[in-house]
Amino acid sequence: MASITFYGGAKQVTGSMYLLELEDNYKILIDCGKDLENHDAEIFDFDPSDLDLVLLTHAHYDHCGNIPLLFKSGYKGQILCSAPTIALAELVLKDSANIFDNKAQKKKSFGKAAFRHKIDRQNESGYSKGEVEKSLDRFISISFNSKFAISESLSVTLVPAGHLLGAASAVFxxxxxxxxxxxxxxxxxxxxxxxxxxxxxPLPQVDYLVCESTYGGRVHEGKDMPESLLEKIIYECCVEKRGRLIVPAFSIGRTQTFLYLLNKLSKEGKLPTLKVFADSPMAKRSTKVYDDYLDQLNDEAKDFYKVNKSLFDFDNLIQIETEKESKSLANFMEPCIIIASSGMITGGRIKSHVRSNLRNAYSTILFIGYCAEGTIGHKLINGAKSIRMNKKEIPVHAKIARTDIFSGHADADDLLGFVKSQQKDKLKNVFLVHGDQGNMEAFDRKLSSEGYKVEIPGKGQSYIL
Incomplete structure (x- = not known):
């Protein structure tokens, strides 16, 4: 009998990793993400050399970030995913390798045993650019909505999931x-x-469904058009208060959405004359991938491109490349918009911009995506009066704003509709993953009240299918 084991994304949002094992012992890993909530977690609770295949749903770090380590630990198979996912995963994994390399270089000067042990641990959980290149050679693209035969007894179909360029649901x-x-x-x-x-x-009828539940207990608040809300926020912060709008945004997905909406405002004459700094080299490279796969965007975006010849470029947009340029923005005193990653303020250049503006009552820090518990973003959203950064406690005087109108995740109503496209008498079980306890339990109650059988697996828990 086939079975499934939940090695990541179990009772938490990040680190998606699920093992599907067939009766003949053929093993498929679905996603191989970094656990951003527990950095000390054991990376693999299985032997990667035993795997036969990996399927990647999309290119976000918490779904693909451990792929080079999989090969480093003995995996020799292929990675199946969509073509845009290959292009974006290359950016994510190379950026990750750079971060590992920079951390290792900074700690080389420490000679104490405790620091050497820390470096050894990081080397175990990190990877080099060369190891990324080796893993990229094993990526194979497959088309959407077309059954791909893996063997005589196994096939997979990728169905567009709408979360990110190239993102897919997988039906085995x-x-x-x-x-x-x-x-x-x-x-x-x-x-x-x-x-x-x-x-x-919607998916074809299945027997078992592993379903994300990030917003399983919430309905998105934003009812306005995104452009209208953004226009209002910019006017209040940058025109009335003559302040800075700081936007933590993930380099892949959220930044492109934000820049596209700014571009629409600009073309409609609704964007005030001010500088917009996009401070993420990876975001710049990601926008190029969106241009390359224009055919996979919606009709509105394609029509906008036909008229304006660009989705993301507009007057007064300045792409920041170097660290020196990024740091110099602290001395830019005019009203402006600064967009940088990461969206949860767990790292990246956004930390410097937030640190520089927390004391500034004229600044607004606008969160446009999900922030996991324990992150600086989550603390600010939940009303922290001060934030500890660089070993200093910084009081929060800036306005903290949040909207989920830019969210790339389905909310509780969307998720419920997704599951309800399945006939409950034919769907034997729904496994809830990729959510915190509150959202998972709320979604469990919704589905159970509709008559669906639901399980919330723990890490390492297996089920016979």
Whole structure:
């Protein structure tokens, strides 16, 4: 009998990693993400050399960040995913390798045993650019909505998930003992009416569904058009208060959405004359990938491109490349918008911009995406009066704003609709993953009240299918 084991994304949001094992011992890993909530967690609780195949749903770090380590630990197979996911995963993994390398270089000067041990631990959980290149050679692209035969008894179909360029849900069809079983993995689902991406597509009928639950207990608040809300926020912060708007945003996905909406405002004459600094070299490279895969964006974005010849470029947009340029923004005194990663303020150049502006009552820090518990972003959203950064406690005088109108995740209503496209008498079980306890339990209650059988797996827990 086939089975599934939950090695990541179990009762938490990050680190997605699920092992599907067939009756003949063929093993498929679905996603291989970094656990951003528990950095000391054991990376693999299985032997990577035993795996036969890896399927990647999309290119966010918490879904693909451990792939080079998989090869480093003995995996010799292939990675199946969509073509845009390959292009974006290359950027994510190379950027990650640079971060590991920079951390190692900084700590080389320390000679104490405790520091040497820390470096050794980081080397175990890190990887080099060369190791990234080796793993990229094993990526294979497959088309959406077309059954891909892996063997005579196994196939997979990628269904657009709408969360990120190239993001997919995966539907596996397994033939065992004369019967056919279908197991689907939602990946991360996007919200409907995204500014850039098409809506997620419903899945064909399956027997088992592994479903994300990031916003399983919440309905998105934003009811205005994203452009209208953004226009209002910019006017209040940069025109009335003549302050800075600081926007923590992930380099891949959220930054492109934000720049696209700024571009629309600019072309409509609704963007005030002020500098917009996009402080993320990786975001700049990611926007190029969006241009390369224009055919996979929604009709509105394609029509906008036909008229304006660019999705993301507009007057007064300045792309920041070097660290020196980034640091110099602290001395730019005019009203402006600064967009930088990461969206949760867990690292990257945004930490410097937030640190420089927390005391500034004229500044607004605008959160446009999910922030996991324990992150600086989560603390600010929840009303922290001060934040500890660089070993100093910094009082929060800046205005802290938040909107989920730019969210790339389906909310509780969207998720419920996604599951309800399945006939409850044919869907044997729904496994909830990729959510915190509160959202998972709330979504469990919704689904159970609709008559669906639901499980919330713990890490390492296995189920016979």
């Amino acid at each position: 069809e397994i033939k065992e003992a004369g019967t056919i079983k279908r197991i689907a993995f939602s990946g991360d689902l996007g919200r409907k009416s995204s500014p850039l991406l098409n809506d997620p597509l």
